[in-house]
Amino acid sequence: MTPIVATLCLAALFPLQARCEREKAPAPCLPVPSEQQIRLQDMEMYAFIHYSLNTYTDQEWGYGDEPPSLFNPSDLDCRQWARVCKSAGMRGIILTAKHHCGFCLWPSAYTDYSVRNSPWKDGQGDVVRELADACRREGLKFAVYLSPWDRHHAQYGRPEYVTYFRRQLQELLTRYGPIFEIWFDGANGGDGWYGGACETRSIDRRSYYRWEETFPLVRQWQPDIVIWSDAGGPRGDLRWVGTEAGFVGTENWSLLPSEGNLSRPLLQHGSPEGNLWVPGEVDVSIRPGWFYHVREDAQVKSVGQLMDIYYKSVGRNSTLLLNFPVMPSGRIHPTDSLRAAAFGKAVREAFRHDLARGAHATASNVRAGSRQYQAGNVLGPPRPNRYWATDDSVRRATLVLRFARPTEFNRILLEEPIALGQRIRSFSLEALVGGRWVALRDQLSSEPDALTTVGRRRILCFPTVTATHVRLTVREARACPLLSRFSVYCVR
Ligand code: FUL
Numbered sequence: 001m002t003p004i005v006a007t008l009c010l011a012a013l014f015p016l017q018a019r020c021e022r023e024k025a026p027a028p029c030l031p032v033p034s035e036q037q038i039r040l041q042d043m044e045m046y047a048f049i050h051y052s053l054n055t056y057t058d059q060e061w062g063y064g065d066e067p068p069s070l071f072n073p074s075d076l077d078c079r080q081w082a083r084v085c086k087s088a089g090m091r092g093i094i095l096t097a098k099h100h101c102g103f104c105l106w107p108s109a110y111t112d113y114s115v116r117n118s119p120w121k122d123g124q125g126d127v128v129r130e131l132a133d134a135c136r137r138e139g140l141k142f143a144v145y146l147s148p149w150d151r152h153h154a155q156y157g158r159p160e161y162v163t164y165f166r167r168q169l170q171e172l173l174t175r176y177g178p179i180f181e182i183w184f185d186g187a188n189g190g191d192g193w194y195g196g197a198c199e200t201r202s203i204d205r206r207s208y209y210r211w212e213e214t215f216p217l218v219r220q221w222q223p224d225i226v227i228w229s230d231a232g233g234p235r236g237d238l239r240w241v242g243t244e245a246g247f248v249g250t251e252n253w254s255l256l257p258s259e260g261n262l263s264r265p266l267l268q269h270g271s272p273e274g275n276l277w278v279p280g281e282v283d284v285s286i287r288p289g290w291f292y293h294v295r296e297d298a299q300v301k302s303v304g305q306l307m308d309i310y311y312k313s314v315g316r317n318s319t320l321l322l323n324f325p326v327m328p329s330g331r332i333h334p335t336d337s338l339r340a341a342a343f344g345k346a347v348r349e350a351f352r353h354d355l356a357r358g359a360h361a362t363a364s365n366v367r368a369g370s371r372q373y374q375a376g377n378v379l380g381p382p383r384p385n386r387y388w389a390t391d392d393s394v395r396r397a398t399l400v401l402r403f404a405r406p407t408e409f410n411r412i413l414l415e416e417p418i419a420l421g422q423r424i425r426s427f428s429l430e431a432l433v434g435g436r437w438v439a440l441r442d443q444l445s446s447e448p449d450a451l452t453t454v455g456r457r458r459i460l461c462f463p464t465v466t467a468t469h470v471r472l473t474v475r476e477a478r479a480c481p482l483l484s485r486f487s488v489y490c491v492r
Pocket of ligand 1: 186
């Protein structure tokens, strides 16, 4: 190669190299979710089933002395539970394998206090097995709740009980196929039967269960699991949101600090300063109670109430864990079943027609001016690694959708590609109505002007407008903002 040719080649190469540098994918903004957490967040909604001896004693918390002979469903039908949950749009089911009373819905080898000593199927039954099988057949994932507190066990409060608890955990996590989540409830009321002692026992939540040893065992037995924990010890993979009323904060970070107490505001909102990825899970029952009570037959939540919960959980960067109690017969009540199907249908219909699909998208900044990160990436169904991105130095940017014709809408759905972290701190939305930009305020928020976080999914609800354009302004972000979805809907 002559020196002239070499120089020309270098000159041609250098700008290209510089461009490649600038087009590099945005760096993750830490912390980021694990693969397991991403899979869980993608499930969006899953069900809880509360079923135990409480179902037969009309209680919420059994004392631990209720006889197993009471457990005698005439018509137990796990397939019906799975169908009901599926019709509600749930992608999996978490079963109370053992609630605080200590009664086990599976024939544990380590206790007599289980279905083995109940008249149901002459003691040969296993509810955990039946539901795990039913879920598989209905294409749902399966998971378990194992109460750390046990009001039946004589050794509760002593080290021996922790060994017992781990053995039960091993049974549940190694015998029933893939388990997507384990729920370690933090409730610990103190008093109980405890093998006849009938006394109050208190434990140190942080040290008693030796969670730092138990969590690795859980992950060893079920590598794809996520751990929900409110039981003391290290942070789990998911957090309680501080209420069971069916909502999380409008500002909701999937981030928590690894140290310190979890106050209610921290549970509701997470923290942008958090060093761990711990998304919120909204747990709520379709009835006032978690277990079935005839007196609540007329208090099943309406579709309107369930939609409100959907917007305040899934629509605020959280998952929704919706509980269905099972009746003494062993089936879900027809009212709950009808409501479940109607709710599932309402969600599907609300988000069927994305009015943004035919729109044209432009942005104030596109990363390195590259097609790879263009504004139009937010349109249509999200695809892996497809998002709008700005240059690294940008923290404030606008993205405008122009509709082909004036369009009526009242919902906006936004998503960040969370594998790269949760980045947006504050944003606003406006619509061009009759040639004038008007602010879109979130009707379901107590602070309608403060649009803060987006995360896995944020849905804004506002009175219907007819507009030619809609504009998103990212006002503040933890790193250059990214957006993988901008959808627009009109819910009647
Ligand atoms: C609480 C428990 O005490 C309730 O009985 C129920 O299981 C709920 C999901 O969690 O902490």
